[in-house]
Amino acid sequence: MRILVIGSGGREHALLKGLAADPATSDLHVTPGNAGMSDLATVHADAGKVDDGAAMVALARRIETDLVVIGPEIPLVAGVADDLREAGFRVFGPSGEAAQIEGSKKFAKEVMAQAGVKTARAEQLVPGTPEAEIEATLDRFGPTWVVKDDGLAGGKGVVVTPDRAAALEHVRAVHGLGNPVLLESFLNGPEVSLFCLVDGETVVPLLPAQDHKRAYDNDEGPNTGGMGAYTPLPWLPEEGVQRIVDEVCVPVAKEMVRRGTPYSGLLYAGIAWDADGPWVVEFNARFGDPETQPILALLETPLATLLDSVASGTLAEQPPLEWADAYALTVVLAAEDYPAAPRTGGVISGDVVTDPEKVLHAGTARNEAGELVSAGGRVLNIVGVGATLEDARDDAYATIGQITLEGSFYRNDIALPAVEGKISL
DSSP: OEEEEEEOSHHHHHHHHHHHTSTTOOEEEEEEOOTTOTTTSEEOTTSOOTTOHHHHHHHHHHHTOSEEEEOSHHHHHTTHHHHHHHTTOEEESOOTTTTHHHHOHHHHHHHHHHHTOOBOOEEEEOTTOOHHHHHHHHHTSOSSEEEEESSOOTTOOEEEESOHHHHHHHHHHHHHTTOOEEEEOOOOSOEEEEEEEEETTEEEEEEEEEEOOEEEGGGEEEEOSOSEEEESOTTSOTTHHHHHIIIIIHHHHHHHHHTTOOOEEEEEEEEEEETTEEEEEEEESSOOTTTHHHHHHHBOSOHHHHHHHHHTTOGGGSOOOOBOSSEEEEEEEEOTTTTTSOOOOOBOBOGGGGOTTTEEESSEEEOTTSOEEEOSSEEEEEEEEESSHHHHHHHHHHHHTTOBOTTOBOOSOTTHHHHTTOOOO
C-alpha cells in the first residue's frame, strides 16, 4: 500500500513510524514533512500548501497513492479530504463539513445539544458586540472564566483564568483577529483525552491519555498546543473508556449521520470527569498532539491496515485492537519563548535525536550547513516506554537530558501527579 501523509509535526512523525511498521505499507510519502522524517518517507517539501486541495490532489496523483492520511486540522476544515475523495482517493480524515466539529465550537455545541451529550454552558460573542454586552456576558460566568477562540488556534486559543480582566483582554484579542469568542462555564475534574476511530456509526476507542497544556511545571504559564502526555491512565475506572464511548462518542457519531454528514476518521474527545462522569471540553477532528505519540507507541495492531479500514468503510469488520502491556509518555522540548514568540534557528545537538524509537521530530529543519535546527515552537517529542508509568517517565527524561538546544525548555512533571497518586475521581 502506497501512503501519503499530510503534515509536518510530531503527530505526523508518530503516524509515519506506525505506518512504516505495517507490512501492508510498501511506500511512504509526506508533505511538507520535517527534517526527521526522511528516513521513513519520501519528503515532498514543496508540493504546495496543505490546505490547497488542488495541490494535494496533484501530489496524490503524481505518486499514485492508495491512501491519504491527513494529520492537521487546517486542511481538514478546508475540505481537502473532500477534494481527494472526489478525485478517487481513499482518505483517512473527515469531510470539511464534518470537521466543523473542531473548526466551529458553536457547531460542536449544537451537535452535542441534539445528541444529548453533557458539555459546558456557553455563549458566543461575535466581533462588533457592544462593550456593555461583553461586560454583561462576562458577569454571567466566573469565578473561573473559560474564553475560547471560536475557530482554529492550534491549541493556543483558550484562556482559563480567575482574572476577569484577563478574560476580557482575551475576548478583545480574539475579536481583533476577526473571530467570534465562546465563553464557557468552567468544568472541574481531571481531563481525559480519548481518541476514537469513527466510520459512520461504528466507534472504536484507542487508549485514554492525559495531556499537559500549560507551558510550565505545576500547570503554570500560558496554554500551549501541549507539553507532554501519557497513557494509559491508572486513575481512570475500568469502565471509564466505555462510558465516554457510550455517553459521548456514539451519540455524536449517530447525530452526524442523522445530519447527513457522517463522520469518517479520528474523533478526539477532550473530557473533564467530575462526580457526574464525563463532560465534553472540546472535540478535535484528528489525532491530537502530543497524545498521539505515546498512544501509537503502544499500539500493536497494524496501523496502515487499521486506518485504511476507516477510509474504505470497513472498520466494523476489523478485529479488536491489540496493545502492548506497558505505559508510554512523551515530553515536548520547546523553543525559547514558546508559545508567545518561539525562537527558531537554534542548533540541536545530541546523538539520540536521530533515534525514532525515542525522539520524534516536530518543528525541525536543516540549515545551510546541514545542521539540525529548530523551526517551530514545539521542536521535539521525546517518547519513553516502561512496565510502569514511573519507568516510562524515567526513560523519557533520561533521553531528553542528552539533547541540547540553547534556550529550550520542557516540563519536568509530565505524569508526575499520576505516579504520585494525586489524581482521583
